Amino acid sequence: MEDFFETVAGHRGxxxxxxxxxxxxxxxxxxxxxxRQxxxxxxxxxxxxxxGHRDLKPEDQHRLLAFAVQDKLPSGIVLSHQTAAVIHTGVSHGLDLGTVHVTRRGGMTARNEAKVVHHGGVLPDEDIVEVDGHLMVVPARAALETAAVAGTEAGLVQTSFVLRNGVSADELHERLGRMGRWPGATKVRLSVLWASPECESVGEARSLYMFRMGGLPVPRFQVEYFDADGCSLGRVDFAWEDYWHLGEFDGLSKYGRLNPYSGADLGQVVVDEKRREDGLRRLGLGMSRWVxxxxxxxxxxxxxxxxxxxxxxxxxxxxPRTVLV
Structure with missing residues (x-):
């Protein structure tokens, strides 16, 4: 019976x-x-x-839900806001993945139904792109819409990731200028001004938001250090060079399922990280870590x-220090 359901599902994506x-x-x-079974x-x-849906990443589950919702709606409705953002970037921090956001081309009255939020407003053709046969707003617009609805931190994650994926800062700023009196425009503005394509993970983007809100200086990102013989001691997430201090966000990519030892030897990961930190300290640099x-x-x-x-x-x-970006 399980194979039967898989076959039926395969015909609809x-x-x-x-x-x-x-x-x-x-x-x-x-x-x-x-x-029940x-x-x-x-x-x-x-x-x-x-x-098998239960084994999918939350972002992939949302993608499937979004496509299923859209396919049952009238033509002219496109995926938008955080739904389009999740599909474009694959990250979902601060977002409700149980709700699909859509916008009707040409405008409509905003309304809600079961697990679907319908947005109003004008949606020009150049703001629409097709992904896997489904129409949605372009990445830049999706990121800004997300900031307007979900807040500055979630918006900063999305704007940083779309910048990293090739959207230009000029496009984000140009779109920001056209937003006028959109609800939540202040949150969008901060998410654009603070975004950085150098954030390689959600944790780093959230750290940047934390620095901004906490009044810490904005550090340099992804800085590599070398010993006296020119051998690399490693690259660090953040460097406050005026303070001779480094920062590292320790997330799953370092200690969890994505570690370089494929989860087989977490102890080795910790040992290597300790050696790297000791080498950097010998250069005369302090370090902070957070999770x-x-x-x-x-x-x-x-x-x-x-x-x-x-x-x-x-x-x-x-x-003295030796640094290479």
Whole structure:
């Protein structure tokens, strides 16, 4: 039976509609039984996905939900706001993945229904792009719409990622200038002004937001240091060179499922990181580290980093350094 649902879903790009099952002789009682047996997952009324849906990343689950929603709506409706942003960037910090956002071409009255938010407003043709057969707003507009609805931090993550993916800062600023009196325009403005394409992860983008809100100087990103023999001691996430201090956000990419040892030897990762940090300290540089949980306490974390920066400047202020971007 599991193979049957997978086959039916394959014809629609990963999801199943109730009429599909009824046409194939599966009645509502059998659909309820399949949900209870966890053979299928209910996405929204009358829309389901095979059990493998649970194994997808949250962003991929949202993508599937969005496509299923759009396919049941009238033509002329495009995916927008955080829904389009998640599809374009693959990241979803601060966003509600249980709700799909859409906009009708030519404008409409805003309204909500089950798991769908309909936005009004004019949507010109040049703001629309097709992805995997589905129409949605272009990455730059999606990022700005996200900031307007979800706030500056979530918007900063999205604007940083679209910049990293090739959208120009000029385009973001030009679009910002055209937003006029959009609701949430102040949040959008900050997300554009503070964004950086040098953020390589959500954690780094959130760290940048924390620095801005906490009054810390904006550091240089992704700076590589060398020893006296010209051998690389490694690249660091952040460098406050006026303070002789470095910063590292330690996330899953370093210690979790994406570590260079494929999860087989986390101890080796920790040992290598300790050696790298010791080498950098021998150059006369201090270092602060923080993890995801520290981003939830930004005031305390910034206070700790600030104190460490001041200490590094006192201890290492006259030590020469060799740096390569």
């Amino acid at each position: 990963g999801y199943i509609l109730r009429p599909d099952l009824l046409d194939l002789g599966v009645d509502d009682r059998q659909i309820r039984d399949a949900i 966890k053979l299928i997952v209910r996405l929204r009324p009358g829309t389901y996905a095979p059990r 995801w949980a520290d981003l939830h306490s930004p005031v305390a974390t910034c206070r700790r980093i600030r104190a460490a920066m001041e200490q590094s400047r006192r201890l290492y202020g006259n030590v």
